[in-house]
Amino acid sequence: MSLIKVEHVSKNYEVILQRSGAKNVWRNLFCPDKKVVYAVQDISFAIEAGELVGFIGENGAGKSTTIKMISGILFPASGNITVAGICPYLKREKNARNIGAVFGQRSRLNWDLPMLDSFELHKEIYRIDPVRYQKNVDMFIEMLHMQDFCNTPVRQLSLGQRMKAEIALSLLHEPAILYLDEPTIGLDVLAKQQIREFIKERNRREGITTILTSHDMKDLDSVCRRIIILEKGRILFDGAIERFKQEYTKESIAEFTYAGKCSDQVIPDGPVRVLLDKDHRLVVAYSPAEMTTAQLVGMVSAYYEINDFTIKAPDIEDMVRGIYEREAD
């Protein structure tokens, strides 16, 4: 049986529409216009124990709402959710013992105290056995390189140091499931790298099922084996990251720099699509299956005086953008 099972779940919010203008103040106050907004619409998926799953989506696509529902914070409007055999929002306290959650945009650490004090509070709240607690603290400090700052008040820590402490905190009680909502937001490259390695290592060693949301596609590419793409509350794609790449890597991107144009005409839409033409830079998308690089260069040079060019296979970010653009049409 799957560890996390989400079946036909919807969640809607009632949003009050504010009419603008002074004459509408009273109407806004006493009979506001309400609009039902679907944060999540009829989504279903199942996650097995030990999986590393990435959620991708634009702001407002429903990632956070989904995580809040499976972690027991919000009730779904309809549908069923089961986590480790229990319903997370009806048995919130029981479910909470089993999960760790990091919401990257805010901190659960006491800013006036060193992180170790917040760890001790966590130990009390989760009733962690003292021996296991000490073992975990020592291990996490070593693994995340936190020796230098574990006695410094949190308000003096850098963003990356704080995030390491947050993630360590959420794993002290050895949860079976870890929810990470944008854990690498605003971090430098090294901190990101260390956090990614740590998440992967915990998953490999302890089999912690991890659900991760991020806007940084490199996070997902390097950490997750499976991704779920959400758009306007619906699932657009759910599957292995490899399959995603195969399915959506139909186009390559070529970037040219040019000295000038040969004619006033532009490249007609066809096998080559112009994505950008500005400041002597031309970016085109083309399908490697349909034309060779030589053909491409030949075609472009009929319109532009090319100085230089590079070709790259699209990364996930480009592919996701491609999907969104297709949806928008």
Place this chain on the structure above:
Amino acid sequence: MREAVKESVREAVWYLRLTYVFTGKAIKAMLTYRCSFVINCISQAMDYAVAFLLMWVMISAFDSLNGWNAYEVMLLYSFSLFAYGIAGTFFFNIMNHLPGQIWKGGFDDVLVKPVKVLPYLLASSFICNYIAHITLSILVMGLCFHALEMPVTLWLLARIIRILLFGSLIYGGLFLIVSGSAFLVTKTDALFHIMFFFREVSYYPLSIFPKVIQIMATVLVPYGFINFYPLRELLGKEETGGLGYLAGWSPVAAIVFFTMACLFFNLSARQYKSSGS
């Protein structure tokens, strides 16, 4: 049945221990801003000391206020202040932080913990900032009982503690109602001002106010039960004003009001889970 009772006692003890641990950390954090804490206490004490002084000057100039002399009125004030201080020690931080937590989403972090919402908030919100209120009101109480030539016997002390206990419970209920409304309306400043400016009613004998306010301060928001009704009995005053012989009903009023406030808080918290922020 006995198992269930044992279990809830064990729960209560656990939350008490949690309060102890949280308070230890809060004090440690506070000590990094020692100066700010001391100045805060001094300024609050001065604030209320001046209020006491003005009241004494005013009432001694008029001789008495509807049959209550200056010391008796100051006693009313000090009982109200003491109860407010005790309730604030436990509940003020909940009220102070909850709207922000809900607004910014920090309340989600409470919900992902394996704890009951209200006991956890209580455990994590204990503060010592009301030392000034409590010390000052004890000093004034002692002064007033001395001036009224009422020796503080054990029996009197027991009655005083009873009054203060149920008074604190009523203030606690008020704090909870304002806090709970944060789940429904997010911003609670307005309700706080209504509830706690109305508190001034409890600084004076209820009988000097118009009948409408007397009824409101008895039935709607039971300020009268914090100090006026029980002190009227304690001081052996005539049963004028307010709603008759209500002193004995203070404990009932306090318990009913506090229970209703808890229910309101929990129902509102449930509302949060179905609507989100």
